[in-house]
Amino acid sequence: MAGRRVSKWVVAVPMALLALATVYPLVFTANVAVKTRREYVLDRFSPADALRWDNIAAAWTSVGMSRYFLNSALVVTCSVALLLLFGSMAGFALARLRFRGSSVLFLGCLAALFIPFQVIMIPLTRVMADAGLVDAYPGLVLAYVAQFLPFTVFLMTSYYSTVPAEIVDAARIDGNTVYGVFWRIMLPLGRPALLSVGVLNALFCWNDVLISLLMMPSADHRTLMVGVTSLRGQYSDDIPVFASGVLIAAVPVLVVYLFLQRQIADGVTAGATKG
Structure with a gap:
């Protein structure tokens, strides 16, 4: 039983990291797209203050x-x-x-x-x-x-x-x-x-x-x-x-x-x- 759990984690952890590496660029791009230029210059990684569709x-x-x-x-x-x-x-x-x-x-x-x-x-x-x-x-x-x-x-x-x-x-x-x-x-x-x-x-x-x-x-x-x-x-x-x-x-x-x-x-x- 313990061996099966370990084998599941060995597969699940790399797959989760791969999924995160795939999804994160899209989330980052969407977050930058709704920022103003000033917000992006000050902090490009923080969430946008509001959803703006001007860009x-x-x-x-x-x-x-x-x-x-x-x-x-x-x-x-x-x-x-x-x-x-x-x-x-x-x-x-x-x-x-x-x-x-x-x-x-x-x-x-x-x-x-x-x-x-x-x-x-x-x-x-x-x-x-x-x-x-x-x-x-x-x-x-x-x-x-x-x-x-x-x-x-x-x-x-x-x-x-x-x-x-x-x-x-x-x-x-x-x-x-x-x-x-x-x-x-x-x-x-x-x-x-x-x-x-x-x-x-x-x-x-x-x-x-x-x-x-x-x-x-x-x-x-x-x-x-x-x-x-x-x-x-x-x-x-x-x-x-x-x-x-x-x-x-x-x-x-x-x-x-x-x-x-x-x-x-x-x-x-x-x-x-x-x-």
Whole structure:
């Protein structure tokens, strides 16, 4: 009995410290965001005297965070929609259709996961510039799709491989074409994995700075994270406004994770085992 209690504490204490280290930066940022500049200069760690929303309102309107927020929402929505469409179709084809070169294609997707974006960013930028897609929303959407599609294909292929082959065979016997099997059978069965990979890709695209900074150089087309990064230089003497911008960028991610954390975990582990 005593050994079990000790083992529980050995696990609980590090987990509690890890949770505290994760939550504290967000609490500190929220506390700074509702402070005045004078309060922050006098004591940056003490609780705010009152809840003031002036800094958040200023970051949303005067600084232009509302425009950056809409830019990110547009780009992320289009990117995730294309990733789910192409990723689910490719995953179904690689998992259930037998054609020459399917194994090589799947290995190519795995190999693409190990290529850092820094290796391809210069050729990608030159290709996009030659095509006139730099500083344009379609160019950024295509860059996100190219960067995160291998991960999507890998996850969807792993998930569709767990679907019993008898289901596909029965659908074909009933007269469904390959497209009918995908749209009527496999796509509805893949909802857990689609939800998981969709949320993960949305977080990847939302939190991205490097790709967006390369593809969207103008201030009007900046995404939210690039806009927050630019605030650090513009408002270096007004940290509460900068903290408000960070808070605006963090809240959507936090809300998505809080409401969909179980679905994310279920979708990621769904293709881990057969049957």
